[in-house]
Structure formats: C-alpha cells, structure tokens
Amino acid sequence: MRQFPFGATQAPFSHPGWQIGPGLLIAGSLLTLTIAGVAALLWQAHLPEVSELWQNRYLSNVIQFTVWQATLSTLLSLALGLVIALALVRQPRFPGRNLLLRIMELSLVLPTIVAVSGLVGVFGRHGWLTSVIEHWTMVRWNLYGLNGIVLAHVFFNAPLAGRILLQALESVPAPRRRVASQLGLAGWWLWRTLDWPAVRQVLPGIAALVFTLCFTSFAIVMTLGGGPASTTLEVAIYQSLRFEFDFGRAALLAIVQLAICGAIWLLMVRRGLSANLSPQRSFSESILRPDSQGITRFRDIVLLLCFTLFLLLPLAAILFRGLPGLVTVVVDGGNPLTDLGDATLRSFAIALPAGAFSVLSALLVLTLASRGGPHLARLSSVATAVPLMIPPIVLGTGLFLLLRPSLGHSSQGLVLVALINGLMALPFVTQLLKGPLTGLDQATAQQADQLGLLGWYRWRWLHWPRLKRPLALAMAYGTGLSLGDFGVIALFGTPGQPTVPVLLYQQLGSYRMELAAGTALWLVTLLLLVFAAFNLPGYRRKQSRHQQDALKTLAEARHA
Amino acid sequence: MLRRSLTLFAGLALPLLASAQSNNTLTVYTHPSFAAEWGPGPGVKEAFEQKCDCTLEYVVLDSGGDILQRLRLEGNSTDADVVLGLDTGTMETARQTGLLAQHSISLDSLDLPIEWQDSLFVPYDWGYFAFVYDTEQLPNPPKSLEELVNAPEELQIIIQDPRTSTPGLGLLLWMKAVYGDRAGEKWQALSDNILTTTKSWSDGYFSLFMNGEAPMILSYSTSPAYHMAIDKTDRYQAAEFEEGHYLQVEVAALVEASEQKALARDFLQFILTADFQRHIPLKNVMFPAIDLGDELPEVFDRLIQPDNILFIDPATVAEKRKSWLDEWLNAMIP
Numbered sequence: 001m002r003q004f005p006f007g008a009t010q011a012p013f014s015h016p017g018w019q020i021g022p023g024l025l026i027a028g029s030l031l032t033l034t035i036a037g038v039a040a041l042l043w044q045a046h047l048p049e050v051s052e053l054w055q056n057r058y059l060s061n062v063i064q065f066t067v068w069q070a071t072l073s074t075l076l077s078l079a080l081g082l083v084i085a086l087a088l089v090r091q092p093r094f095p096g097r098n099l100l101l102r103i104m105e106l107s108l109v110l111p112t113i114v115a116v117s118g119l120v121g122v123f124g125r126h127g128w129l130t131s132v133i134e135h136w137t138m139v140r141w142n143l144y145g146l147n148g149i150v151l152a153h154v155f156f157n158a159p160l161a162g163r164i165l166l167q168a169l170e171s172v173p174a175p176r177r178r179v180a181s182q183l184g185l186a187g188w189w190l191w192r193t194l195d196w197p198a199v200r201q202v203l204p205g206i207a208a209l210v211f212t213l214c215f216t217s218f219a220i221v222m223t224l225g226g227g228p229a230s231t232t233l234e235v236a237i238y239q240s241l242r243f244e245f246d247f248g249r250a251a252l253l254a255i256v257q258l259a260i261c262g263a264i265w266l267l268m269v270r271r272g273l274s275a276n277l278s279p280q281r282s283f284s285e286s287i288l289r290p291d292s293q294g295i296t297r298f299r300d301i302v303l304l305l306c307f308t309l310f311l312l313l314p315l316a317a318i319l320f321r322g323l324p325g326l327v328t329v330v331v332d333g334g335n336p337l338t339d340l341g342d343a344t345l346r347s348f349a350i351a352l353p354a355g356a357f358s359v360l361s362a363l364l365v366l367t368l369a370s371r372g373g374p375h376l377a378r379l380s381s382v383a384t385a386v387p388l389m390i391p392p393i394v395l396g397t398g399l400f401l402l403l404r405p406s407l408g409h410s411s412q413g414l415v416l417v418a419l420i421n422g423l424m425a426l427p428f429v430t431q432l433l434k435g436p437l438t439g440l441d442q443a444t445a446q447q448a449d450q451l452g453l454l455g456w457y458r459w460r461w462l463h464w465p466r467l468k469r470p471l472a473l474a475m476a477y478g479t480g481l482s483l484g485d486f487g488v489i490a491l492f493g494t495p496g497q498p499t500v501p502v503l504l505y506q507q508l509g510s511y512r513m514e515l516a517a518g519t520a521l522w523l524v525t526l527l528l529l530v531f532a533a534f535n536l537p538g539y540r541r542k543q544s545r546h547q548q549d550a551l552k553t554l555a556e557a558r559h560a
Numbered sequence: 561m562l563r564r565s566l567t568l569f570a571g572l573a574l575p576l577l578a579s580a581q582s583n584n585t586l587t588v589y590t591h592p593s594f595a596a597e598w599g600p601g602p603g604v605k606e607a608f609e610q611k612c613d614c615t616l617e618y619v620v621l622d623s624g625g626d627i628l629q630r631l632r633l634e635g636n637s638t639d640a641d642v643v644l645g646l647d648t649g650t651m652e653t654a655r656q657t658g659l660l661a662q663h664s665i666s667l668d669s670l671d672l673p674i675e676w677q678d679s680l681f682v683p684y685d686w687g688y689f690a691f692v693y694d695t696e697q698l699p700n701p702p703k704s705l706e707e708l709v710n711a712p713e714e715l716q717i718i719i720q721d722p723r724t725s726t727p728g729l730g731l732l733l734w735m736k737a738v739y740g741d742r743a744g745e746k747w748q749a750l751s752d753n754i755l756t757t758t759k760s761w762s763d764g765y766f767s768l769f770m771n772g773e774a775p776m777i778l779s780y781s782t783s784p785a786y787h788m789a790i791d792k793t794d795r796y797q798a799a800e801f802e803e804g805h806y807l808q809v810e811v812a813a814l815v816e817a818s819e820q821k822a823l824a825r826d827f828l829q830f831i832l833t834a835d836f837q838r839h840i841p842l843k844n845v846m847f848p849a850i851d852l853g854d855e856l857p858e859v860f861d862r863l864i865q866p867d868n869i870l871f872i873d874p875a876t877v878a879e880k881r882k883s884w885l886d887e888w889l890n891a892m893i894p
Contacts, residue, residue: 058889117767125716125755126772144756222721222759223767227751228892235759239723242625244882245632245653339597400633498620502592505622508762509593511786511845513770 023368024376026361027383030423034386037398038251038258044401045248052249053256058228059236063256066215066232069146073153073214074207080154081161081206084307086195087300088162089169094304101166103311104159105473105531106524108428109480111501112219113508114318114520119143119152119224121317128313148224153217157210159311164431167470168202169195202431204268209431212261212388233257237391247397254394261389265382315524322521325514336515339503340522347483347499347526350418355478357422359471362429384430387423396420417489421482428481429474433467469535476534480527500526584614586823589627591645593844595620600839607835614823621645623760624726624810628654635659636817641824644684644812648871649729651681651811652878661816663828670832671851673807673869681811682828684836685846688805688866689730690781690798691717697775704802705738709750716755718764718777722888725760726808727778732888733877734806737870743884747891757892781805781864786845788859804868810846 053059088097107115122129123143130141143151172194180194218234225231233253240250329336365380387395399416486501498506500523507516595601595618605616621627624645631638631654638659646654654660662679670676672686691708693701702708702715720728735743755774758764769777776799787796812831814824830836837848838855848856 061893120767120771120773124773223763227757228889229894242629243723335597505762506592506596508766510596510598516766
C-alpha cells in the first residue's frame, strides 16, 4: 500500500479495524442484549413447563394460527409488492409516482391503532368500500378474523416489499439495461434477463422480513382478529408478562418465537447473502424499457391507481374524522394545543436520536458484513434481524430487571426508550441500506483500492453519492417508527409527559374522541413531514452532479 | 443531517433532564386516564398541594395491570409512595406481593354499593360493567344477559380480551357470577355474537364502536354520562340487565417501601374528601366513592341503577382467575 501517492495510512478511518471493530461491537451488544433480556426473565422465574407447548390445546392453536396467517400474509404481500414494483419501474414518468412512493414509505410506520381506524372506515361493516361491494355484488365481506388480519398485513407490508423491490429493480446496471433495450427484449425474456436476477437477490430477505413482521404482529391481530381463535404468539407473550407475571412462560414463548423466525431468517438469508456481490448502479432513467408502452402502459397505470387508492382511502378516512378535532385544537388554542406541542417536541426528542442510532448501527453492522468474511457476515445478518423476532416488551422487561437498581431517573428511561426504538427500527433500516452499501461491484472496488480511495475518502466518494437517498429514507423510517411507538414508551413511562401516541391513548381512555381523532391525524401529518423532510435532500439531484460524473467516469472506464 | 439531529436532540432533551425531584415529593403511580390533562389528576394535584406543602408527582403507566407489574419489577427499590388505579380484579394479586402497607385510616365516609373494610386498599371510585349501545342502530337492546347470550347472530357486540383489559376481565367475572359452572357453555353460545375481541377498551371504543362497526360494546354503566354531559348527546346508553351488573371498585394503596408514609397517608385520607371526589364523576367518568350530594352531576341520575349487584370476593378471583381464563379460552377456540 505504501507505494500509492496518498496511502492507506493517511486516509482517516482507513485502518481495517475501523471497518470491523464498531460493527462487531454493535452486533455483539445486540445479541448480548437480547440474550441478557430473555435470561433475566428466566432468572426471575420458575423454570417453565416445556411440555405445555404441545399439551395445551390453546397454545398449540396459537402457534398453528400464527404460522398460517403469517405465511398467507407474506405470500400476498410479496406478490402485490412485486407487481407494483414492476409497474413502477416500467413507468418512471407516471404522474403520481412520487406521491405513491411517499405513501408507500409511510404505511409501515403508521401506528396500528390509527391505521386500523382508517381501515375500518373503508373496509369495515359500514365502510365506504364494503357498502359499495355489498350493493353491487352478493359478496358478504367481514373484516374480522383471518380476512382482516391478512388485509391489514398486506396494507402494511405490500408497500414495504414494493419499495425494496423497486430499489433492487432500479439498481440494474445501465449497460445491461441498454443491451436489453437494444435487443428489444420484452415479456418473459426481459423478466428472465433483467428483472428476475435483480429481484432474486433481495426476495429472500424481504420474505423473511415480511414473514417476521406478520408473525410477530400484535395490535392488528388483537383488534381485527376477533378473539382467542386467532391469536398470535406475541399476544400470548404479552399476556403472560403483563397479566400473569409469568416470566417463565413469557421467556419460553419468546424462545419459540425466536426459534421459528430465526430458522426462517437463516434459511432465507443464507442464499441471499452469497448473491449480494453483484454490481448495483443507479443511473438516470433515460433508458426506456421496451415493455413500457401501449397496452402494458395502460394496465400499469390502472394498477398503480388502484393501489394508490388502496393506500389512500384509509388515510382519507383518518383525515375526515380527524380534521374537525385538529382544527378545533388549533383554533381554540389553550391547553390541548400546548399538550400537543409539548408531546410533539418530546416525541421528536426520542425519535430523532432513535432514527440516527438505527441508521448508524445499520451502517456499521453492514460494513462488518461486507468486509469481515462469511462468519461475520452471518453474525451481522442475524444480529440485525433479532430485534424483529423478540417482542419489545420482553426485551424491555428483561432490561428493566437488569438495569433497575441503577436506573435512577426517568430521563434515563427516555434514553432507554430511544435506544430500544432504534433497535426495533434496525431490521428495516438494514434492509434499505444493504443493497446500496454492499452493491459496490468488485471491479470498482478494486479500482478504488488501486487509486488508494480508502477510509474516509472511499466513503465520501464511492459510498456517499449512492447512499444519500437510501440513507435519507432509512433515517425517515427509523424516526417514523419511533415516532409512532407506543409499546416501549409505555413500559418506561415518564411522569405525565406523554409523547404523541401516548397522548392519543390518554385521550381515548378519557372519551375525548374528537381530540383523539385530531391527534391521530396530527401523528400521521408528523410522519408525512418526517418523510418529506428526509427525502427532500435526496431529490436535489443537480447539486451532486459532479459526484455522479466522477462515479460515471470510474464505471465507464471499466467497460471501455 | 446526523449532526443537525443530534444538536436538535440536545436542545430538546435538556428541559426533560432538568426535572429534579425535591425531598418533599409524593410519587403516585397511576394510569393515563387519571393523570391526563382532562382527567381528575391535575385538579387533584392542585387541591392536595394547597394543603400539604409538598409536590404531588404522577408516574403514568399504561394501565392498572402495568402499575402492578411495575411495582413487582421494582420491588423495594420503587419510587412509588402510593399506587392509584388498581381495581377489584387486580388488588388481591397486589396484596399477595407483600409490597403494600396498611393505610390505617378510617373508611367510614365511604358510600359504595357494598360493605368495604380493607386494611390495605382505599376505594376512590366505582361503577358497573355494562354494555353500551347505540340507540340509533339498536332501538331495542337485550334486557338480560341471557337474552344477549341467546340473541340472533345479527346482534354483533364488541368485547375486550379478559387477559389484557380490565372490562374484559369484568365480563368474565360477570358471566361467572351469573352462570357459575355453566359459564363455559354460555360463552360458546355468545361467541356467535362477538364481532371482535379487542386488546383494550380504547381500541374497541374508538376504532370500532364509534365508527359504527357494532351497535353494542362492553364498557361501563357510567360511559353514557360523558356522552350526555360533554358531548350533549343521548345517543349512547347502557343496557340494563335483569341478572344484575358486575361491580368494579377502583382503589389506591400505600407502598411499604415508601419513605413518605405520613404524607402518603394524608393523601389516602384526602381521597375520601370532596376536594378529591368532585373531580371523579365527569373526569374519570365513574361514581364517586363518597356521597357528593348536590355536587354529583345531574346526568348521573339518568344512569342505570341495577337492583342486583354482582361481586365476587377478590381473593376468590385471584385464586380462580387462571382456570376461569382457561375455561373462556377453550370456549372460544373452535
């Protein structure tokens, strides 16, 4: 290395330790934290009866139902997500494209109680759509039970899947797109040569992600499920912890959940990882796809419009119910407005650090995966998935048991809330950053090595331009998820200082329906603002033109 | 971006970190609907602080179940001096933790539908569990629990999960009090009428009932008082059932580990005065625990007054709860 003009030793953070050390620390702490949380529960409890799992009719029913609804939800979400992503990649100039993308980002972070209220407004017994359907067809639609659970899961997860798949599809290298375009490939062949290879890389990861999300679903199942016959493991864990104080059973069920999700995750991710080394580059959209015209175009647009409506109608329902309340609060001012303002500041004080923490951890852990060899790569993918599988309440309670004697003041509780919120967002953030960060192709990487682009410079000139947009989106996800959190904040509650979701629940608990509807709308507005704010810099393309050019030169050199 | 966020956080977090505790602070663990701005909490705080030369601080936990859980988790290192928000369904479990102390105050002024003598728990309000219905959707509600259980499938109701919600547990006990050993089969008969079982009361009331999803929801006999007094509407009423209604009493207690026992006892005493109780009817939407006389809002005269009061001894509830829950679970699984 010494012979290069500006060698490795001169670039800040270029020592290999910087690429592995911090990530190893984070991944290690994550696993330790999880194990410690569960162990703390077991340590406080009597040893649980393992045989209960198959002897208790209710528990075995719970496990079966959890697996069944999660499988169904995953298949439908992925199918819809893929169809939408393909339509979006074919129609880069679809007028509502940006709006649709923003809404797609939002749906995952929408707090469940708000979303369910919107879904019910559309698909419920007296919902807009239900009345229309029942008027024109003989179909009797019932939202409650498996129907509602799967519908809500698709509503939440199809946009997520679509968003990640779109990112994968858009990252197909330009030379390949150009060749496909020149050859006039269409239909099946285009899918085989262009789309499928791009999708194949991320599909196992998304499938694992969506499955885990649906598997651990809680509030949706509780509200739309209809009763004990459709209960998930997460609910059973919650119940053992909060009402039975049966730490042993909670820990046992958490381990079952961890085992099932973990197995799926390993199965899916093992294949995904090895395929992740192929090049990824996002160039301008100037290369027209042969299959984006004519009847396909018409079909795509109809499809995208329907999907937009599917996502927008529940939000519209929230808007219609919430607007009168919110207007009253803003116009009248006084205490309700002060409360809302304070809660908003408090929410951001927790959510912004949580978002930053999740993004930073994801970057470090992903660097670990790409630089540290196969074992460390596996460690990193397991570590980032773990927060998904372990119920926040288990982690929270476990940590509480461990930390309590030294947990002095409630402000420490707030830091802990931010920390756990950040951890909860880690799996999503990782999925978003994984492609762009690890997708640097080998030739470019080698070239950069030869040029001595290491450490900070490498980050600045190779990664930063391609990571800017994903980073902004990841930050929005991390912040948004924490903004809507109710579970963790409730556990480490602070004296009469509610965040916006807590305020919402307080208002509900006190029959302030109009205020609550207003607060729900405000929460959605905040989420929209967060996404808008973080995506704005990513769309000011012109400023970074010279960086793009630098990249282009680097890449074109390889193909010359 | 990152650096900017961190700076912002530092600015926002400082006021949060600065709230230090003084020595003369009484810490009360309670739930959100009590401590919220529009709940009884702020009024009670103001009234008590005028008398006590102290600061009353609420630690707001998610629910009665959470108060108990937090207390158990914290054990003797707890900050709590008083817990407020347990009820007749959870108080016996709380007693068994051994973390509560005797209140040693006189309970003579209590005005409850049942006799109450308890050395640990001071009641602060009460009400009956009841089904609240939408008069526009359901002009003729069932007149008894039996009628509801046998109602045609068209009558759909929303209930709450007895494992995660206080009213949910209330209905479980209600069914048990009325049907005893036959409760399981009655639950099976009722299951056709259950549109959905929600996690908490708020999920069901806000997302579903107020959206018109079902004409009837498990709630409190006092819920209509809020609609009548504040929303100015008679649309939502409670159905009175012949068999009687199950009673819920909400209680407060002194924490054994408290270093402010004298102050805490003053507070428990204060609970039984009009200065505390006048905040209960329309802010906690429950009946006050003492006779408020003319101060009781008029709408409370228009609430149902069951002839038959159902109540199972809290000790029995604590002992049997798990097996009764299992009975319910088995009745609800197809």
